[in-house]
Amino acid sequence: MNPIDTYQYHSLLENDAIRLLELQPSPNLNDEIECSMVCTTLRAWDEDLVEHYTALSYVWGDASLKRRILVDGKAFTITINLDTALRYMRDLKRKRLVWADAICS
Incomplete structure (x- = not known):
């Protein structure tokens, strides 16, 4: 993967x-x-009181097992446990806001 295809923080x-991550909906796990x-x-x-975000913080599992997600159309590597x-x-139909320490810090 070349650097152009990798997500860069602002x-x-x-x-x-x-x-915050705006997680896109999907009916398929x-x-x-x-x-x-x-x-x-x-x-x-x-x-x-209308819009909420969920905070997700964890330290569990094997940190060497990785998966790729797309952030703003660019590749971002996370642990398999965060992926799960x-x-x-x-959500099946609506966007969901998430603060995940491994991505949003």
């Missing part, structure tokens, strides 16, 4: 900035995981 410019990276701030989400978690968190 800098977070504000003190309370965070990255085995479909490739596709998502977009959303840069926002904690302040913007502080009192939001995202597959089961994915």
Whole structure:
């Protein structure tokens, strides 16, 4: 895989900035995981009662087992356990916002 095909982070410019994954829906558990990276701030989400995001933090499994997902159309490598978690968190019809420490930090 050449560097052009690999996802590159954008800098977070504000003190309370965070990255969230916008996980695309899929009716098929085995479909490739596709998502977009959303840069926002904690302040913007502080009192939001309509849109929610799920925080996912973990340290489990074999870190050497890897899978590829697409972030903004570019390849991003994650552990097989995070891949599994995202597959089961994915909604059938609507986008879902996720903060996953292994990707969004």
